[in-house]
Amino acid sequence: MIQVWINGKEWQVPEGLTMIQAMWHTGHEVIHGIGCLGGVCGACAAVYRMPGNFHLYNALACQTLVKEGMSFSLIASYPTQRAHYDIETIPDAKEGLFELYPESATCRNCNACTEVCPQGIDVRTSVWQAAFGDFKGVAETTMSCVMCGLCVSRCIAEMAPHEIALYARRAYGSRELPFPENLRQRIEAVESGTFDKELERLAQLSPDQLKTECGVK
Amino acid sequence: MTSETSSSSNPYDHLPSFDPEDPPPVVSPEREELLRRYYPDYRPDRKTTLRVGPNKGEVIPDEIASILESRSLLGSTAMSALPEVPDTEVDLLVIGGGGAGIMASIFAQQAGAKVLLTTKLRVGDSNTVMAEGGIQVALGDDDSPVRHFKDAYRGGHFTGEPELLSVLVREGPDVIAWLVKKGVLFDRDPSGNLSLRKGGGTSRPRLISAKDYTGLEIVRVLKEDLMNSGVSIWEFSPAVELLQGPEGSCAGAILRDVDNGTLKWVKANAVLLATGGTGRLHIGDFATSNHFGATGDGLVMAYRMGAKLLNMESFQYHPTGVIYPSEMAGMLITEAVRGAGARMFNRFGKRFVPELETRDVVAAAIIRECEEGRGVRTPSGHHGVYLDLTSIDREMGEGTVEKRFPNIVKLMGKHQVDCTKQPILVYPTLHYQNGGIASDVSGHTSIPGLYVAGEASGGVHGKNRLMGNSLLEVFVYGRRVGLISADEARNRKPFSWHEVSLGHVERFHRELDREFPGTPLSEAPVLFPDYRKHSHHASS
Numbered sequence: 001m002i003q004v005w006i007n008g009k010e011w012q013v014p015e016g017l018t019m020i021q022a023m024w025h026t027g028h029e030v031i032h033g034i035g036c037l038g039g040v041c042g043a044c045a046a047v048y049r050m051p052g053n054f055h056l057y058n059a060l061a062c063q064t065l066v067k068e069g070m071s072f073s074l075i076a077s078y079p080t081q082r083a084h085y086d087i088e089t090i091p092d093a094k095e096g097l098f099e100l101y102p103e104s105a106t107c108r109n110c111n112a113c114t115e116v117c118p119q120g121i122d123v124r125t126s127v128w129q130a131a132f133g134d135f136k137g138v139a140e141t142t143m144s145c146v147m148c149g150l151c152v153s154r155c156i157a158e159m160a161p162h163e164i165a166l167y168a169r170r171a172y173g174s175r176e177l178p179f180p181e182n183l184r185q186r187i188e189a190v191e192s193g194t195f196d197k198e199l200e201r202l203a204q205l206s207p208d209q210l211k212t213e214c215g216v217k
Numbered sequence: 218m219t220s221e222t223s224s225s226s227n228p229y230d231h232l233p234s235f236d237p238e239d240p241p242p243v244v245s246p247e248r249e250e251l252l253r254r255y256y257p258d259y260r261p262d263r264k265t266t267l268r269v270g271p272n273k274g275e276v277i278p279d280e281i282a283s284i285l286e287s288r289s290l291l292g293s294t295a296m297s298a299l300p301e302v303p304d305t306e307v308d309l310l311v312i313g314g315g316g317a318g319i320m321a322s323i324f325a326q327q328a329g330a331k332v333l334l335t336t337k338l339r340v341g342d343s344n345t346v347m348a349e350g351g352i353q354v355a356l357g358d359d360d361s362p363v364r365h366f367k368d369a370y371r372g373g374h375f376t377g378e379p380e381l382l383s384v385l386v387r388e389g390p391d392v393i394a395w396l397v398k399k400g401v402l403f404d405r406d407p408s409g410n411l412s413l414r415k416g417g418g419t420s421r422p423r424l425i426s427a428k429d430y431t432g433l434e435i436v437r438v439l440k441e442d443l444m445n446s447g448v449s450i451w452e453f454s455p456a457v458e459l460l461q462g463p464e465g466s467c468a469g470a471i472l473r474d475v476d477n478g479t480l481k482w483v484k485a486n487a488v489l490l491a492t493g494g495t496g497r498l499h500i501g502d503f504a505t506s507n508h509f510g511a512t513g514d515g516l517v518m519a520y521r522m523g524a525k526l527l528n529m530e531s532f533q534y535h536p537t538g539v540i541y542p543s544e545m546a547g548m549l550i551t552e553a554v555r556g557a558g559a560r561m562f563n564r565f566g567k568r569f570v571p572e573l574e575t576r577d578v579v580a581a582a583i584i585r586e587c588e589e590g591r592g593v594r595t596p597s598g599h600h601g602v603y604l605d606l607t608s609i610d611r612e613m614g615e616g617t618v619e620k621r622f623p624n625i626v627k628l629m630g631k632h633q634v635d636c637t638k639q640p641i642l643v644y645p646t647l648h649y650q651n652g653g654i655a656s657d658v659s660g661h662t663s664i665p666g667l668y669v670a671g672e673a674s675g676g677v678h679g680k681n682r683l684m685g686n687s688l689l690e691v692f693v694y695g696r697r698v699g700l701i702s703a704d705e706a707r708n709r710k711p712f713s714w715h716e717v718s719l720g721h722v723e724r725f726h727r728e729l730d731r732e733f734p735g736t737p738l739s740e741a742p743v744l745f746p747d748y749r750k751h752s753h754h755a756s757s
Contacts, residue, residue, distance in 0.1 A: 018544050024748040031453065031475055031745065035342040036508040038548055039628050040433045043342060063631050065544065084445045087400050119627070139402055143430060144623060147437060166437055170400030179397065182356045182410040186390045195362045199387060202366060203379045211375045214367040217420040 005071035019061035033076035042146035048072035135172035233566030240568035287741035313491035315343025317671025320695025325703035337455035348432030349551035351424035353685035362386035373679025467667035487706035490515035504547030514742035527675035528652030536579035538646020540601035603640035660698030
C-alpha cells in the first residue's frame with residue numbers, strides 16, 4: 001500500500017492504480033472529471049505534487065499511476081472563452097484569428113503552456129505558428145490535443161491556446177487545403193446516380209440471392 | 218518454448234522468439250465451429266431468456282436482460298407527481314452527446330427546429346471521440362459504394378438490413394465532404410487525395426483516418442460547431458424515463474440533473490435516442506474499450522415504452538484490447554495496426570489466425586489460444602497473446618509506427634511499454650453493441666415520435682461490424698435522422714401536457730410483477746458504472 005493525498009486528504013491505496021482508480025478505491029464517486037478513460041477526451045485534467053520537490057505537475061488522471069507521497073486534485077473544468085464563428089464563411093481566415101482571439105498575439109514566451117501539457121505538445125510554438133499564420137504548422141504541432149485546457153490554467157497572457165489551435169487547424173483544413181479530388185469525383189458519381197440502379201437491385205434481392213452475390217470478396 | 222510464468226513475474230521477462238510463418242487460413246466449416254465454440258455471442262453460458270417486453274422469448278446476455286427487465290429509477294411518488302407544466306417544451310429532444318447526437322442536433326437546428334440536446338457527461342464524451350482507426354468510405358478507383366455494401370453485408374454474416382446499408386454507403390461520401398468543409402483534417406496522400414487504408418474483412422482499402430486520433434479530430438470540430446449552433450445543451454443531465462403521449466406515442470422525457478438530483482420534465486414532439494452502447498455493463502466480465510457512460514440507457518427506456526430491439530444477443534469483442542499492464546485493461550489497440558502489418562503470436566511465438574480476418578474470428582481465435590493453454594499469463598492471472606507492431610517498422614520503414622499511431626505509442630509509453638520495440642499483450646475487449654433499437658432508414662422506431670441513431674440502433678451491421686462502418690453510421694444517420702425527426706416534429710399534430718403520462722412505465726411494472734412475483738429486480742437505467750463496489754483492486 002502507498003500513501004497518497006486526494007483533494008488534500010490522506011489515503012492508503014494499492015500500487016498500480018491510476019489516479020481515477022485510486023479515487024474509486026477510496027470510495028469517491030467521480031462524475032465531473034471523467035469521460036473516455038482512454039486518454040483522449042480531456043475530461044480528467046489533474047494537478048499534483050511529489051514530496052520533497054517544489055515542482056507542480058499536470059496529468060490526465062485516467063492515464064497516470066499514483067506514486068508514494070503523491071498529492072493530487074482533479075481540475076474537472078477550467079473557465080474558457082470560446083469564439084463564435086462559421087469557419088466556412090469567415091471572410092479572411094488569417095485576420096479572423098485576431099478578430100476572434102485578439103490575445104493570441106500577446107504570448108510572452110514563458111513556455112508554461114508547453115511545460116504543463118499532458119500530451120507533450122509544444123504549445124508555445126503552436127501559439128506563435130498561429131500568430132504568424134502558419135496554420136499548417138499548428139495542425140501538425142497540436143494534432144494530439146485533447147482540449148483539457150490545462151494550458152489555459154497557466155497562461156500569463158490569459159489566452160486559451162487549445163481554442164486558438166482548434167481555430168487554426170480548422171482554418172487550415174477548411175480554407176487552405178484543396179478539397180480532396182478523390183472525394184469530389186466520388187460525390188459527382190454518386191449524385192449523377194451511377195450506383196443507384198445496382199444498389200436498388202441489391203436491396204430487392206431475396207436473402208439467399210443477396211448472400212450469393214455478396215459471398216465472395 | 219517458454220515455460221508457464223509464475224503469477225508474480227513480468228510477462229515481458231521471457232519473450233519467445235516470433236516465428237513469421239503464415240498462420241493457417243480459417244475456412245468453413247472450421248470457421249463456424251471456431252465462432253460457435255469460442256465467440257461469447259454463441260456460447261450458451263451467461264444467457265437469459267427474456268420474459269417481459271417486446272422481445273420476450275429471446276435469449277440475450279445476463280447483463281442486458283438485467284437492465285431490460287428492471288424497474289424505474291423513479292419512486293412511486295415521482296411517478297405520480299407529473300408537474301402542472303413541463304420545465305421546457307421543444308420540437309426535438311436529442312438524448313446523448315456523442316457523434317450521432319451532435320450531428321442530429323446541428324442539422325435539426327439548421328432546419329429550423331427548436332432543439333434540446335441532453336447528455337449525462339459533457340458534450341462529446343462518447344465512444345465516437347475514442348474512435349482510433351478510421352471511417353469506411355469507398356473512394357478508391359477500383360472501389361464503389363456497391364462494393365462497400367457487399368463487404369459490409371458479408372462482414373455482418375449476411376444478417377444486416379440491406380436498406381439501412383444501402384443508405385449508409387450512398388450517403389457516406391457526402392457526409393465526409395461536409396466534415397472536410399468544416400475543417401476536419403483527414404490524412405492526405407501526396408497528391409492531396411484522402412489516404413485510404415486497409416481494414417479487416419474488406420476487399421479494398423477504404424479507411425480514411427486522422428492518424429489514430431480520428432474520433433478526437435472530428436469531435437473537437439463538431440463540438441465547437443454545436444456550441445455555436447444555438448442548440449440548447451444540458452450537460453450532466455441523463456434521461457431517466459421517456460414520457461408517453463397520445464396513442465402510445467413518445468412525448469418527451471424526464472431528465473435528472475446529477476449535481477442536484479432535480480428532475481426536469483421535457484415535452485417534445487420528437488425524441489431521438491443517441492445514447493450509444495453498453496460496454497460499461499461488462500458483459501461476461503469482459504473489460505471494455507468504451508467510455509464511462511456506455512450503459513445502454515436508451516435501450517432500457519425504449520424497451521419499457523414497447524420499442525422492438527434487434528440482434529440484442531450480438532456484441533463485438535474487439536480482438537485487441539490491452540490486458541497488461543492491468544490498469545490499462547480494455548483499452549483498444551486499433552485494428553489499423555494489423556492493416557499496416559502488425560502480427561499476433563501465442564506464447565510459443567506462433568501466429569495462429571490471419572490478422573485481417575473479421576473481428577469475431579480473430580477474437581474467437583485469441584480466446585481459443587488462451588483457453589487451450591497457449592496464452593501468455595499476466596501477473597493478475599489473466600491471459601493474452603502478443604500483438605507485435607515491430608514488423609510494421611521493419612516492412613514499411615523505421616518510424617512508421619510512431620508516425621501512423623502516435624496515440625498508441627504515447628499511451629503505452631506512459632505505462633512503460635515501448636510498442637515500437639516490444640509487443641503489446643492483448644485479449645478481446647467488449648467494444649461495440651452490434652444490435653440495438655430496431656429502426657427504418659429514417660430512424661423511426663416502432664414507437665411514433667421516438668427515433669434512434671448511432672450505436673443505440675440495430676440493423677446496419679447485422680451480427681458483426683467491420684471496422685470504420687460505425688463511425689460512418691454515426692455521421693450518416695445522425696444527420697439524416699436529425700433532419701427527418703426535426704421535420705416530422707414540426708408537423709406533428711399538437712397535443713397537450715394533460716395527455717402526457719408515465720402509463721407505459723406503470724404497465725411495464727405490472728408486467729414485471731406478474732412475471733417475477735416477489736423477486737427483487739434491479740433499477741435502470743444504470744447511468745454510471747460503480748467501480749467503488751467491485752473494483753478488482755479493492756480486495757488486493
